[in-house]
Amino acid sequence: MLTTVKDEPDDTPISFLYQTPEVHFTSTTHAHEPNLNGNHQPEVEDSRLVLDCIEVPTLALLESMKMKRKREENEKLIVKGLDTKKVKIKKSNLNIDLDTINRRLDVLGPPNARNLDIKVDGGIEGTAFPRAFLSDTWGGNRVATFPTIGPKKMKEHPYRNFCYPNSDYNPAAPLIAGAAGLMFFPDGIDVDIDDNEEDPTEYRLIVKLPQSPAIWIYAGQYRMLLTASLTKAEWLSQSPKVKRTSAEEILKKGWGDTVEARVALRIQLGREPTPTEVDNYKEKSGVTAEDIRRDFDLGKELLGVNILKPVGYDEEFQRQNYGRFHAWNEIEQAKPKKPRASKKNSNARALNTTVKKMPSRREPTPESELTDSDREPDQEGDGLEGGENSDGEAAEVHELRYISRGTRTRPS
Known part of the structure; x- marks a missing residue:
């Protein structure tokens, strides 16, 4: 006869096994409290039944497992192809x-x-x-x-x-x-x-x-x-590094030509240039990044x-x-x-290289x-x-x- 122990000790280990449909028994031994006469009851060995089982997954669980597997496979591919040193x-x-x-x-x-x-x-x-x-x-x-x-x-x-x-x-x-x-x-x-x-x-x-x-x-x-x-105030609130870098990039890149022309003409003419004067400006300006930054600081740009x-x-x-x-x-x-181009004299490299x-x-x-x-x-x-x-x-x-x-x- 099997007896299910209801008040088993807290530290009783419980194992769930999924390999085979066998029945396993675990036993615990404990002493009952003294009775009213002060006599101890004999120790009793109680048994509990642990059955192997198979969990039948729901459709939602299967879909979740499928998505997780896809993500893991994708991440493995990415890690495999990534050379973190470079x-x-x-x-x-x-x-x-x-x-x-x-x-x-x-x-x-x-x-x-x-x-x-x-x-x-x-x-x-x-x-x-x-x-x-x-x-x-x-x-x-x-x-x-x-x-x-x-x-x-x-x-x-x-x-x-x-x-x-x-x-x-x-x-x-x-x-x-x-x-x-x-x-x-x-x-x-x-x-x-x-x-x-x-x-x-x-x-x-x-x-x-x-x-x-x-x-x-x-x-x-x-x-x-x-x-x-x-605004001028927002520009001035930026860090010196931001303002310096912005001015340097505007001077270096072709998309900053209009700003560069306006800054150069202000220096040459001592006034605000007209749109036509800016459009027709083709000279080498000699403008520096500091000149450009100054005009932004003044709110002119x-x-x-x-x-x-x-x-x-x-x-x-x-x-x-x-x-x-x-x-x-x-x-x-x-x-x-x-072959990679030599870094020597790289600044003199032709534009189409x-x-x-x-x-x-x-x-x-x-x-x-x-x-x-x-x-x-x-x-x-x-x-x-x-x-x-x-x-x-x-x-x-x-x-x-x-x-x-x-x-x-x-x-x-």
């Missing part, structure tokens, strides 16, 4: 203060309402790719912020209005899918609009992540709200701002990126390797280290959101999952 997270020189960013984003609502929660099966919304792959697949050159898609590529796919903000110049750009953000441009003094005027165009936003080698992540579908430029408002996410587009990458990478790996280094790989995967094809020289972009930095490495590029550890607009 990935460096870059510290941005341009780091606009949070108060300035939040004041602009407040028009979209509170922080918990301005962003979209993007989740795609397999976690592929967090997968990034080299600009070379994106340009080769969808068209457009590899440096422009708003590349023009050629007629041939336009016949191949329905995707339009690509926008590639560079986080080197846009530290408030969205670095994860569905996050709101900001883009900056140097000609803020020319902005003459009502605050928060929304551009009806829906842009396919692909942002350069702040790391080296460079990779780009599809953040989603966005609209731009052209808002008021940074302003930094323009666009608010990036998330309005959706094209899952099929990202699935195609993920699915097409492997074949593209195999073609890139098969191309003849070119390009460099490509192909990594050797046995089993390239969509998450493996990639080669960014010949990096084109810096072309004129559209402001501080201009194209890739020509000073970046013309070498291998990683494709990897980018995991945020900070806020949605400013992950650490």
Whole structure:
């Protein structure tokens, strides 16, 4: 006869076995309390029954297990193809203060309402790719912020209005899918609009992540709200490093030519130049970064701002990126390797000189280290959101999952 012990000791071990449909018994021995006469009752051995069993999963549990397995397999692929020794997270020189960013984003609502929660099966919304792959697949050159898609590529796919903000110049750009953000441009003094005027165009936003080698992540579908430029007070509230870096980049890049011309003409003429004088200015200015910074400090130049408002996410587009990458990478790996250009006298290198280094790989995967094809020289972009930095490495590029550890607009 089997007896079930109801008041078993707390430290009785309970084992659940799932291997075979056998019956197991565990026994415990304990003494009862003395009776009313003070006599102890004899020790009694009680037994409890532990049955082997098989849990029948529900459909919901099966689906959850399937999704977990997919994520784990995807993460294994990514870790397998990632050479962490060659990935460096870059510290941005341009780091606009949070108060300035939040004041602009407040028009979209509170922080918990301005962003979209993007989740795609397999976690592929967090997968990034080299600009070379994106340009080769969808068209457009590899440096422009708003590349023009050629007629041939336009016949191949329905995707339009690509926008590639560079986080080197846009530290408030969205670095994860569905996050709101900001883009900056140097000609803020020319902005003459009502605050928060929304551009009806829906842009396919692909942002350069702040790391080296460079990779780009599809953040989603966005609209731009052209808002008021940074005020003189907001500019002055930025750190000296931000102001110095902004002035240096405006002077160095082609998209800063208009600002450079205005600053030079103010020095030469002793007054504000007319738009015609600025358009006709072709001389070597001799302007320094300090001259440009001074005019921003005085409020003669302003930094323009666009608010990036998330309005959706094209899952099929990202699935195609993920699915097409492997074949593209195999073609890139098969191309003849070119020697890297010597760093000696690199500043004197011709503008049309390009460099490509192909990594050797046995089993390239969509998450493996990639080669960014010949990096084109810096072309004129559209402001501080201009194209890739020509000073970046013309070498291998990683494709990897980018995991945020900070806020949605400013992950650490």
